[in-house]
Amino acid sequence: MWRTIRTVIGLILIGVGLIGLLVPVIPGIPLLIAGVALVGSNHPLIRPAIARLRTWRRKWRRSR
Numbered sequence: 001m002w003r004t005i006r007t008v009i010g011l012i013l014i015g016v017g018l019i020g021l022l023v024p025v026i027p028g029i030p031l032l033i034a035g036v037a038l039v040g041s042n043h044p045l046i047r048p049a050i051a052r053l054r055t056w057r058r059k060w061r062r063s064r
Helices: 002-022 028-039 047-063
Strands: none
Touching: 002 028
């Protein structure tokens, strides 16, 4: 039960965070971080995004 509630709240925070990236009144980045922290890195929606971020970070480090 708690896991489902955390997932729902996390996905809501991620959605509001994405809106916050476009609207300057809402702080987007902190809401995205909180949402991902609640959902967890093993969620099927978050796992590909984390993999892309790791790939991007490796490419960025090599280019420096």
